[in-house]
Amino acid sequence: MILKEKPKLIIPKSKETKKSNIPMTEKEREAYYKMLPDPVGYRILVRPHVPSSKTEGGVYLSDKTQETMEVTTVVGLVIKMGSLCYQDTDKFPSGPWCKRGQFVIYGRYAGARFKTKYGEHRILNDDEIIATIKKPEDVLALF
Numbered sequence: 001m002i003l004k005e006k007p008k009l010i011i012p013k014s015k016e017t018k019k020s021n022i023p024m025t026e027k028e029r030e031a032y033y034k035m036l037p038d039p040v041g042y043r044i045l046v047r048p049h050v051p052s053s054k055t056e057g058g059v060y061l062s063d064k065t066q067e068t069m070e071v072t073t074v075v076g077l078v079i080k081m082g083s084l085c086y087q088d089t090d091k092f093p094s095g096p097w098c099k100r101g102q103f104v105i106y107g108r109y110a111g112a113r114f115k116t117k118y119g120e121h122r123i124l125n126d127d128e129i130i131a132t133i134k135k136p137e138d139v140l141a142l143f
Contacts, residue, residue: 046076
């Protein structure tokens, strides 16, 4: 049987799924943003991209596999930026490499990692950004 439209993603409810919740409402986003640390100086706070919990074939990935993918990804969303990010005109003559709300690629072992109830986060130096991308799904996980 060939499906003409993509089925809706159904995520099974479990304790593990709850920890990587994505804040959906404006109120949840505001609370999420306030609870995160403010990066200082030339540092950037990034939330790693969490791929879908379901494969194209319809198989649900285990919580352990999803966690591994989150830790090993090199793609993330810029959440906050320190006050000195990209201010060094000698180092960044053409201006900032990225901005808040943009997806970026960084080195696998770059930055300091920490977890919140929303999942993995990283604090990177402004010069550890390797590239910017439009769609995080275009970069496949290597784990």
